[in-house]
Amino acid sequence: MQAEGGLRERKKRETRAALADAALRLALEKGPDHVTVEEIAEAADVSVRTFFNYFPHKEHAILGRNPEHLERALERMRTAPAEESPLTTMWFVVRDVLRDLESDGELSRRGELIMQSPNLVYQLMMSSFDDERQLTAALADRMGEPDGSVRVALIVGAAGAACRVAMELHKNAPDRSVRELVDEAFHLLAQGIDPAFGPDHRNQKGHS
Structure with a gap:
């Protein structure tokens, strides 16, 4: 059986x-x-x-689109080691999906095709939003954060943005793999994209 x-x-x-x-x-x-x-x-x-x-x-x-990707991602959320940071968990989730997509040898061609078709971009965005909602709920549960947590939603959303940015940059820099670009993006997220951010310390000349 x-x-x-x-x-x-x-x-x-x-x-x-x-x-x-x-x-x-x-x-x-x-x-x-x-x-x-x-x-x-x-x-x-x-x-x-x-x-x-x-x-x-x-x-x-x-x-x-393969629902197994989301199922594995949600399982990875549930079984992640307690000491693993949320962004690290998202990195593992993204790497797992990229490994599957790269294995068929069509990742770059599919990415280029998507970017040339407004309809495909729209469908990708809609399906990605649904995935992100489920991943956000799972990550919030794991972190013990309430629904509507900005931190949890930002971690999941930033991970998705890292993938989209990597795919777009890969078109103009094919010598760098999508995985390499994703790794760089995640390290930037972890370090803080703009540590000098401070809207309360703007030049006061003419600003309010």
Whole structure:
């Protein structure tokens, strides 16, 4: 029974990957606006009904959205060592997702495609906001912070911003990996982006 369940899960992962690969390939060839769900399903050798068992629409397939990433991230939140700082936990979460995305060899091409399509950018933002809400709730629970904690929301939001900045910079600096840029961004967050920040100490000439 356990072997059968493991085989079923493996087949589901393979089908999801096949659909995501087909969606990306077709979107790169034809442009994301000109790809249909029917074409993606046919390229992956599955039915349209099967497509909708894995993705709510073609944009999520092109983005390669995988709910396992969020599930693992939430589990990492719950099982993080007590002495591990919240930002360190988010770093591990981000690195885990990047490792998966890099393993398919299409991280850069997918990132470039997304940035060229306003619709894909919008879909990525909407799905990212939902992920961040769940991660914020999980991190607040772990830290013992109340709902609406600015610190918790900022940690999660800053981690997401670090990824987006790294992806954008990687386009113009392909010699630096996304992972390297993410690491630099997290170190800057940990050190304080602007230690001299102090709006109460502004030059008083003409300012109020």
